[in-house]
Amino acid sequence: MFDTAVTVVGNVLTAPEWRRTTVTGTFVVSFKIASTSRRYDRERGVWVDGDHLRVRVVCWKRLGENVSMSLQLGDPVIVHGRLYTRDWTDDQGGRRTSYELDAVAVGHDLSRGVDKFARRRPAGSTDMVNDEAAAANIGGEPTEPMDDPGRPDDLPLDHELFDEFDPAVADASRIDARQVDASPAVGEDALAGAGR
Numbered sequence: 001m002f003d004t005a006v007t008v009v010g011n012v013l014t015a016p017e018w019r020r021t022t023v024t025g026t027f028v029v030s031f032k033i034a035s036t037s038r039r040y041d042r043e044r045g046v047w048v049d050g051d052h053l054r055v056r057v058v059c060w061k062r063l064g065e066n067v068s069m070s071l072q073l074g075d076p077v078i079v080h081g082r083l084y085t086r087d088w089t090d091d092q093g094g095r096r097t098s099y100e101l102d103a104v105a106v107g108h109d110l111s112r113g114v115d116k117f118a119r120r121r122p123a124g125s126t127d128m129v130n131d132e133a134a135a136a137n138i139g140g141e142p143t144e145p146m147d148d149p150g151r152p153d154d155l156p157l158d159h160e161l162f163d164e165f166d167p168a169v170a171d172a173s174r175i176d177a178r179q180v181d182a183s184p185a186v187g188e189d190a191l192a193g194a195g196r
Contacts, residue, residue: 007080008101009109010035013054016068029064031071032056033079033101055083055099059106066120067106076109114155116162 013032020027037050057079059067071077081103090096108115 003082004084005081005104006083006101007078008033008035008053008055009078010053010076012071012073012075012077015073016059016064016071018064018068027061027064029059029068030056031059031067033077053099055101057081057101057103057106059103062120063103063106067103070108071106076112078107078109079103080105114161116158 010033013034016029016031018027018029032054034052034054036052038047039050041048079101081101083099083101086098086100088096088098
């Protein structure tokens, strides 16, 4: 079977909802996302809404926990996962179809605002080769270091934008660059277990 991997950019249409499967008792979080195209109407000289897509997003296990603590109604998000249809029969006997996106990754759309990340305490990790040659290339192209351009002048201070994180759940401490270089990175083996 071939999976159809898609990335949807849109807004959270319904608040994340906790559910449990009746057969295995696995916890899952779901929400709906709406993605609407925009086009310029030359006759009226304004931007108007075009076609739209509404899809139910399903987040299993740890991803579901993180989504339930991070997303709220209306948030601009980017969701990547496997798209499929689910066919079912309603109470009146009519055939119905719904679209579901089995999420692999969910995040806020930073082209439309700012966010603050808190790393969850890891369950385990794997090693990855790290050398200067690999660090200097991004996307197969050579790069060179540059100075941080700094905080934009129009951006409010952190304490005005974000609430404090609960230290029992999330580690919001700043990461020292020396710790990142010395610590093992998360590899593909660890990421493979992030799904169902």
